[in-house]
Amino acid sequence: MTTHATARPAAKTAAKPATMAQALQRAMRDAMAEDPSVHVMGEDVGTLGGVFRITDGLAKEFGEDRCTDTPLAEAGILGTAVGMAMYGLRPVVEMQFDAFAYPAFEQLISHVSRMRNRTRGAMPMPIVVRVPYGGGIGGVEHHSDSSEAYYMATPGLHVVTPATVEDAYGLLRAAIASDDPVVFLEPKRLYWSKADWSPEAPAAVEPIGKAVVRRRGTSATLITYGPSLPVCLEAAEAAQAEGWDLEVVDLRSLVPFDDETVAASVKRTGRAVVVHESTGFAGPGAEIAARVTERCFHHLEAPVLRVAGFDIPYPPPMLERHHLPGVDRVLDAVARLQWEAGR
């Protein structure tokens, strides 16, 4: 096996606009260059560079053995990744779209997530499962699901989702370096979001499990992640006109959950709204609201509210704007935080 560790010159380049898609590609490229055991695999990831072009150029640079177009079979892709990991490789698996990861659930839940546990720690599973997720891109049926609650409910998996270009790089590097399996949820409607970004800020490799305060505020905390972060930041700006100074927490990691950052914020502001586009009933917000209540009960001026997608199958493109939680729904919830007991 050849090492590509020296393949990349460490020249300093100035920050210029980069998309989240480019940052993700760069994270895989750097990880593959540094560690020959990192392998990328999935449907169309080679010649085509993935349907979202996230793996663009990897097959060319590292060869088809390191960036492999697999047969079209998600259970097979993840199942073979388990065997590869057992033999010391670090597979980074791409699921083409959120709903097409479902055939691989058996492998994920029955093997990937519990291999460490069932072998008393002898057999780690350093697998990253990259899943483009969520709506807002006008996709037809099965192209817009938010499946994070299923993953979160499975012990043994890390569940991570970046919302910024920097985090896309930093968290994916961390996920690939992790000795535990990581479900890496990529908010597909942010793939083309841009930031001034310099790729040799791998200083920015983010430890998995740390939330970050994206905006400081005093009147309430918006707790969010992934595709809903821009919505919350916009809502926070709009709320200023109403006299609300909102704090916005980006979770980045759903499992492990950063109770500390979240609770500290809510204790400061006394009010909280959880915002995500996945369904509300038994969704991620249910867990988050419960945890916040348990930790901040005496600081809360109002119940923790949730703004989520409706409890329906993800709607067809022509109706998705009515389903996705937008700025107005967030502001409505914020207004309801002026809680009067007994109402």
Next chain:
Amino acid sequence: MDSLQQRSSTVQEPPGAARAYRPTPPPAWRPRTDPAPLLPDAEPLRVLGTDAVADADPELLRRLYRELVRGRRYNAQATALTKQGRLAVYPSTTGQEASEVAAALALEERDWLFPSYRDTLAAVARGLDPVQALTLLRGDWHTGYDPREHRIAPLSTPLATQLPHAVGLAHAARLKGDDVVALAMVGDGGTSEGDFHEALNFAAVWQAPVVFLVQNNGFAISVPLAKQTAAPSLAHKAVGYGMPGRLVDGNDAVAVHQVLGEAVARARRGGGPTLVEAVTYRIDAHTNADDATRYRGDTEVEAWRAHDPILILERELTERGILDEDGRRAAAEEAETMAARLRERMNADPVLDPMDLFAHVYAEKTAQLREQAAQLRAELDAESEAG
């Protein structure tokens, strides 16, 4: 463990020693089917260009021609609608019209079709309203039509997941004593999914009246067949499950109709399932969102254009005097009328009620859904008040 080792040591002989002991073969525990009759022919069956065309019913030949021309026009119109933003996406079957159409025409009215997301054309040829067939792709409703009306299952976006449904339906029909056949369509890529294999196995074990049609159009998005399978052909996969595999030129409408007709008839008389591989080619990109130049060159496409299903049928029928100038013109006009009507209907914005989001999640709305519906109602009212 110990006893196993002991046993194996009694069987082991010193090197070079005369073999006094010969293991007896295990008793046969089930009858085996001779795989030879199950194996597909080495070459795909062709009818066009052979004398066998003379045996075909000229009326059927003309019908196939008309449907192919209509199908080609439908593909072109739907592709144009995508460019105008009227469809979210359209997976074209330009170049595959023969297998799409012949598949639909091989079925009786009481039979069922289980299409993949690409098979709008098969659904339309079977009688589904061309606009209803596009609902999913336009994005106003997932599927939308009643599958029982034309006995067409929803176009399945997840690959191969509809195949076990076809087996279950066919099995149920047989249990009820109905001579109904299910035709399940899948692409070459879809044959790699676990569901494909499970469906074939169930179908063979139950001897269910199902026909599986694999349209091998060369690619699963960017991945060529050689990276999808190491089998000599996709039809070969049938043998391992104990059903016959048939290989047919998917651009030869007459051959496809014949092979599917035989498979359907066989299923109907209780002969069990068949796997048919139609060898064809995807002339257009995977969808309008795909850039085919990234993974294939023009020469390959051009070679297949010369083997265009409409071209080869038209040439043959004209030469044999089955089709004349009037027939060709009539087919083209019929197709044009269909396209104009489709364009007109698709250019009208669909009337959508956002409240329908909650309409069919359950037979009866849950309390939570009623609450959410009220929320959306209030939002919509506020929106319309604001103008």
